[in-house]
Amino acid sequence: xxxxxxxxxxxxxxxxxxxxxxxxxxxxxxxxxxxxxxxxxxxxxxxxxxxxxxxxxxxxxxxxxxxxxxxxxxxxxxxxxxxxxxxxxxxxxxxxxxxxxxxxxxxxxxxxxxxxxxxxxxxxxxxxxxxxxxxxxxxxxxxxxxxxxxxxxxxxxxxxxxxxxxxxxxxxxxxxxxxxxxxxxxxxxxxxxxxxxxxxxxxxxxxxxxxxxxxxxxxxxxxxxxxxxxxxxxxxxxxxxxxxxxxxxxxxxxxxxxxxxxxxxxxxxxxxxxxxxxxxxxxxxxxxxxxxxxxxxxxxxxxxxxxxxxxxxxxxxxxxxxxxxxxxxxxxxxxxxxxxxxxxxxxxxxxxxxxxxxxxxxxxxxxxxxxxxxxxxxxxxxxxxxxxxxxxxxxxxxxxxxxxxxxxxxxxxxxxxxxxxxxxxxxxxxxxxxxxxxxxxxxxxxxxxxxxxxxxxxxxxxxxxxxxxxxxxxxxxxxxxxxxxxxxxxxxxxxxxxxxxxxxxxxxxxxxxxxxxxxxxxxxxxxxxxxxxxxxxxxxxxxxxxxxxxxxxxxxxxxxx
Numbered sequence: 001x002x003x004x005x006x007x008x009x010x011x012x013x014x015x016x017x018x019x020x021x022x023x024x025x026x027x028x029x030x031x032x033x034x035x036x037x038x039x040x041x042x043x044x045x046x047x048x049x050x051x052x053x054x055x056x057x058x059x060x061x062x063x064x065x066x067x068x069x070x071x072x073x074x075x076x077x078x079x080x081x082x083x084x085x086x087x088x089x090x091x092x093x094x095x096x097x098x099x100x101x102x103x104x105x106x107x108x109x110x111x112x113x114x115x116x117x118x119x120x121x122x123x124x125x126x127x128x129x130x131x132x133x134x135x136x137x138x139x140x141x142x143x144x145x146x147x148x149x150x151x152x153x154x155x156x157x158x159x160x161x162x163x164x165x166x167x168x169x170x171x172x173x174x175x176x177x178x179x180x181x182x183x184x185x186x187x188x189x190x191x192x193x194x195x196x197x198x199x200x201x202x203x204x205x206x207x208x209x210x211x212x213x214x215x216x217x218x219x220x221x222x223x224x225x226x227x228x229x230x231x232x233x234x235x236x237x238x239x240x241x242x243x244x245x246x247x248x249x250x251x252x253x254x255x256x257x258x259x260x261x262x263x264x265x266x267x268x269x270x271x272x273x274x275x276x277x278x279x280x281x282x283x284x285x286x287x288x289x290x291x292x293x294x295x296x297x298x299x300x301x302x303x304x305x306x307x308x309x310x311x312x313x314x315x316x317x318x319x320x321x322x323x324x325x326x327x328x329x330x331x332x333x334x335x336x337x338x339x340x341x342x343x344x345x346x347x348x349x350x351x352x353x354x355x356x357x358x359x360x361x362x363x364x365x366x367x368x369x370x371x372x373x374x375x376x377x378x379x380x381x382x383x384x385x386x387x388x389x390x391x392x393x394x395x396x397x398x399x400x401x402x403x404x405x406x407x408x409x410x411x412x413x414x415x416x417x418x419x420x421x422x423x424x425x426x427x428x429x430x431x432x433x434x435x436x437x438x439x440x441x442x443x444x445x446x447x448x449x450x451x452x453x454x455x456x457x458x459x460x461x462x463x464x465x466x467x468x469x470x471x472x473x474x475x476x477x478x479x480x481x482x483x484x485x486x487x488x489x490x491x492x493x494x495x496x497x498x499x500x501x502x503x504x505x506x507x508x509x510x511x512x513x514x515x516x517x518x519x520x521x522x523x524x525x526x527x528x529x530x531x532x533x534x535x536x537x538x539x540x541x542x543x544x545x546x547x548x549x550x551x552x553x554x555x556x557x558x559x560x561x
Contacts, residue, residue, distance in 0.1 A: 026433050026436075027089055027090075027092075027093060027134065027135075027430075027433055027436070028093070029132060029134075029135040030060050030061075030125065030128045030131070030132050030135075033063070033092065033096060033124050033125060033128075034061060034063065036096060036100070037050045037063050037065055037096065037099070037124065038050055040065065040099060040100065040103055041065070043103070044103045044106065046069075047067055047068065047069065047103060047106055047115065048065055048066070048067050048099070048103055049065070049066050050063055050064070050065050050066075051063070051064050051066070053255075053258040053259070053262060054254045054255060054257075054258035055254070056128060056129050056145050056146060056253075056254060056255050057129065057145050057146040057147040057148075057253075057254075058128070058129035058132070058145060058146030059146075060128035060129055060132070061128075062123070062125075062126060062128070062254075062255045062258055062259065063123065063124055063125075064121055064122065064123050064262060065099050065120075065121070065122040065124070066119065066120075066121055066122075067099060067102060067103065067115065067119065067120040067121075067122065068115050068116075068118065068119035068120060069112075069115050069116050070116065072119040073119065073266060073268055073549070074268065074549050074553070075117065075118065075119055075268060075549070075552045076117070076118050076119070076268060076270050076454045076455060076456075076549075076550055076551060076552055077118065077119040077120070077121055077266055077268040077269040077270065077550070078118060078119070078120050078121070078269065078270070078271050078272070078273065078447075078451055078454075079121045079122075079123070079263060079266075079269050079271070079272040079273070079361075080095050080098055080120060080121070080122045080123070080272075080273050080274075080447065081095065081123045081126060081259070081272060081273070081274040081275070081357060082094065082095030082096065082122075082123060082124050082125050082126070082274075082275050083095075083123075083124070083125035083126050083127045083128065083130075083131050083231075083275070083276075084126060084127065084231065084232045084274050084275065084276030084277075084278075084356070084357045084358070084371075085127060085130075085143055085230065085231070085232040085276045085277050086127035086128075086129070086130020086131040086133070086142055086143045086144070086145075086230075086231070087130065087131070087133075087134075087141035087142065087143055087425075087426060087429060087430075088275060088276045088277060088373055088374075088429055088430065089131050089134050089426065089430050090275070090373070090374045090375055090429075090430045090431055090436070090439065091274075091275020091276060091373070091374050092124055092125045092131060092275075093436055093439075093440060094275055094374050094439065094440050094443045095122055095123065095124045095125070095275060096122070096124040097436075097440030097441075097443075097444065098120075098122065098440070098443065098444050098447055099120070099122045099124075101440070101441070101444040102115070102120065102444065102448070111448075114448065114451060114452060117454060117456065117552070118451050118454050119268065120451075121262075121266065121269065123259060126231055126255055126256075126259055126357075127143070127145065127230075127231045127232070127255070129144070129145040129146040130142045130143050130144055130145060130230075130231075134426055137169060138162065138164055138169060138170075138171065139169060139170050139171065139424075139425050139426065140162055140170070140171035140425050141425045141426060141429075143230045143232070143245065144228050144229055144230050144245050145228070145229050145230075145231065145253060145255070147228055147229050147253065148228065161212070162210070162211065162212045163211070163212045163213050164211070165211055165212070165213075165408050165410065165420050166211075166403070166406050166408055166420040166421075168403060170403060170424050170425055171210065171211045171212070171425060172211050172403050172420060172421055172422035172423065172424065172425070173193065173208055173209065173210060173211055173420070173421065173422035174208070174209050174210075174211050174212075174408070174410065174418055174419065174420050175193055175206045175207065175208050175405065175418070175419050175421075176206060176207040176208075176209075176410070176413050176416050176417070176418045177205065177206060177416060177417040177418075178205070178206065178207045178416060179205065180204075180207070181204045181205055181206040181207040181208070182195055182196055182204035182207075183195055183196065183204050183205075183206040183207065183208045184196045184202055184203075184204055184205060184206065185206075186384055186386075186387055188383070188384050188387035188388075189384075189386075189387040189390050189391070191390065191402060191404075191405070191421075191422075192384060192386045192387050192390070192423075193206060193208050193422075194384060211420055211422075213410075213411060213412060214412050228245060229245055229246070229247040229252065229253050230244075230245035230246070231253060231255055231256055231357070232276060232277070232353060232355070232356045232357055233245055233246040233247070233353055233354060233355040233356065234246060234247045234250060234251060234252060234253050234256040234355055235250065235251070235256060235260070235355045235356060235357055235359075235360035235364075236250045236251060236355070236360060236364055237355065237356075237359045237360040237363045237364045238354045238355060238359060238363075239354060239355040240354035240355060243354055243355070246354065246355055250355065259357075260360075260365075263361075263365060264365070264496055267496070267497070267498045267548075267549050267550060268498075268549035268550050269367060269550065270367055270368060270454070270455065270484065270487060270488070270550040270551075271367055271368040271369070271370070271450075271454075271484070272358075272361040272365070272367055272368070272369050272370070273370050273371075273447060273450075274357055274358050274361065274369070274370070274371045275371070275372060275373065275374050276356070276357065276358065276371060276373065277351040277353070277356075277373060277429075278351060278352070278353075278356055278357075278358040278359070278371040279347065279348045279350070279351075279371055279372050279373060280331055280335065280358070280369075280370060280371055280372075281334065281335050281338040281370055281371065281372040282335070282338070282339075282344060282346065282347030282348050282372060282376070283335070283347035283350075284328070284331040284332045284334075284335040285322070285323040285328065285331055286322070286323070286328065287322055287323050287324060287325045287327075287328040288321075288322040320363055320490060321363075323362070323490070324488075324489040324490050325489075326485065326489040326525065327362075327368065327488050327489045327490055330368060330483075330484060330485070330488075331370070333453075333483070334370055334450055337446065337449055337450060338372070338446055341442060341445050341446040341449060342442040342443060342445075342446055343442065344376075345378065346376075346378050347376075348372070348373050348376035349376070349379065349385065357371075358370075358371035362488070362490060363490065364494075365494075365496060366487075366488060366490055366491030366494030366496055366497045367487075367488055367491060367497070368484065368488045369488075370450075373429060374431075374439060374443060375429075375430065375431040375435075375439060376429075377389055377392040377428075378392065385428075386423055386428070389401075389423065389427075389428050390402065390423070393427075398427075398432050400424070401423060401424055401427045402421075402422070402423055402424065403420070403421045403422060403423075403424060404421055405419040405420070405421035405422075406419060406420055406421055407419050408420050453482055453483035453484050453526075454482050454484055455480055455482040455484045455485060455486045455487075455524075455526070455550070455551045455552075456480065456481050456482040456551070456552060457478055457479065457480060457481075457486075457500075457524075457546060457547050457551055457552060457554045458478075458479050458481050458554065459476055459477065459478060459479070459544070459546070459554060459556050460476075460477040460478075460479045460529060461475070461476070461477045461531075462474075462475070462476045462477075462556070462558065463475040463476075464558060464560060467535065470537060470538060470539065471513060471535055471536070471537050472535070472536050472537075472560045473533060473534075473535055473536075474504075474533065474534050474535075474536055474542065474544075474558060474560070475531065475532070475533045476531070476532055476533075476544060476556075477529045477530065477531045477532075478500075478502060478521065478524070478529060478530050478531075478532070478546045478547075478554075479524075479527075479528075479529040480524040480525065480526055480527065480528055480529070480551070481526075481527070482526055483526040483527075484526055485523055485524060485525045485526060485528075486500055486523050486524045486548070486550070486551045487499075487523055487550060487551075489523070492523055497550070498548040498549055498550050499520055499521070499523075499548065500520070500521040500523075500524075500546065500547050500548040500551060501518055501519060501520050501521055501546070501547075501548070502518075502519050502521055502532055502544065502545070502546040503517060503518045503519075503544070503545050503546075504517055504534055504536075504542060504543070504544050505517075505542070505543040505544075505545070506536065506538070506542060507538075507540040507541045507542055507543070508540060509538045509539070509540055510536055510537060510538035510539075510540055510542060510560070511536070511537045511538060512534055512535070512536060512537075513534075513535035513536065513537050514534060514535035515532070515533060515534030515535060519532065521546065536560060538560070539560050539561050540559075540560060540561075541557050541558070541559055541560075542557070542558045542559075542560055543555065543556070543557050543558075544556050544557075544558065
């Protein structure tokens with residue numbers, strides 16, 4: 001009887017293990033993300049809490065997980081943001097996977113020490129309306145939320161959606177044989193359609209459109225699908241008024257505003273790591289030769305010190321449009337660390353879009369800001385990216401990435417040979433599911449390593465000298481022993497960043513003879529120190545406090561005797 005039971009149980013265990021293993025390597029939808037986040041809060045109540053910031057137009061929650069120990073909002077913080085653009089779904093798994101991994105390892109002494117020093121704020125997905133399309137019966141690369149929008153300005157909303165004309169569940173392309181067409185088959189891979197190059201004597205023979213029907217008969221295809229605002233085009237930096245999917249105004253969407261409000265309210269955050277189309281980890285940003293004059297001065301020093309922080313009334317426009325020189329150094333350091341730990345080769349294509357989160361976090365929020373797609377394939381300069389992907393997929397045995405061209409009947413092209421096919425959605429910008437586990441782990445190790453470089457203050461070289469008549473000269477250095485500066489250089493004149501201060505608190509019977517009781521401190525680079533001195537009258541204990549929430553606040557007590 002026992003042997004029979006064992007024979008039954010072992011296959012069942014094998015099935016459960018297989019299911020669990022498969023669950024680890026699959027992309028998961030929004031409902032599953034919510035459950036995973038809530039499970040972490042239940043399992044690690046002293047380290048993790050989950051908040052629902054707001055609901056989107058599609059009734060999906062924007063979650064943030066707060067992970068750390070003690071007074072979490074009173075020490076250096078890092079924001080990790082997934083799903084900045086809805087079709088980059090791997091970043092969602094990397095972000096939530098980071099939370100799962102660091103909590104699982106929280107009993108490790110090194111991780112415990114890190115959680116005592118740094119707080120992590122994790123937004124698994126800030127574009128859930130769009131990313132959910134990956135899990136729908138009809139798959140296409142949606143980037144917009146569920147807000148009804150008249151994208152083509154024809155006084156109707158959402159009237160020209162995608163149609164699956166070949167019934168395969170994917171939106172790809174349609175190509176129409178037409179002598180007036182301007183597309184040809186690529187010489188690199190005949191499955192790919194490319195514009196004909198007249199300079200090479202090429203003549204087009206195809207019309208190419210997104211798979212669908214011209215529902216509103218305006219000559220365009222699928223230009224007014226359901227929904228309409230791209231979160232990654234709705235932030236304030238370089239916002240494009242009346243731009244494609246940019247919203248009626250900057251921060252028009254509940255999810256965009258809620259994320260920004262949360263970050264603005266948390267002055268302790270000194271760095272953001274986001275996952276989406278923008279990149280400065282594969283290839284770091286470069287500083288321009290000419291830096292704005294205001295970046296060369298600390299607030300309250302030199303010419304123009306009477307101006308308020310961030311003022312640009314002098315010397316014309318002082319907007320910052322490139323990374324500063326000192327921040328460039330940190331970006332290069334972090335980029336090198338990224339390649340070293342993740343093993344990523346080369347760099348992803350450069351994709352810039354107005355109003356994106358990554359640039360907003362640097363230029364307007366004033367924090368160190370790092371972004372990456374998390375995964376990419378190599379494309380040599382001058383080569384067709386689609387042909388390069390198909391070649392990469394073949395070499396790496398990535399299957400099921402292309403829908404063969406198949407003839408269909410199309411109401412808009414009666415009498416003309418029309419075919420549907422092309423590269424499947426999502427596969428060119430997201431890795432195969434069976435590689436996710438390794439990808440999550442490598443990015444977990446990367447973020448851990450960068451977090452350990454956080455700014456960290458300490459007191460050095462404390463001296464107490466008896467000046468006679470019960471008066472003592474107190475001298476102390478504040479040293480930043482971290483690799484990161486105490487704030488990004490771009491944030492020096494940003495009112496949404498905290499400047500450090502140092503304060504002395506005389507004990508009973510003591511008074512300050514010389515020196516300020518509270519003094520603003522300059523920004524300290526990694527390894528840099530600043531020295532302060534006071535004359536104190538009276539014996540007893542003197543307290544000195546220094547720092548800010550984004551660096552951590554340190555305190556010491558000195559005995560004057």
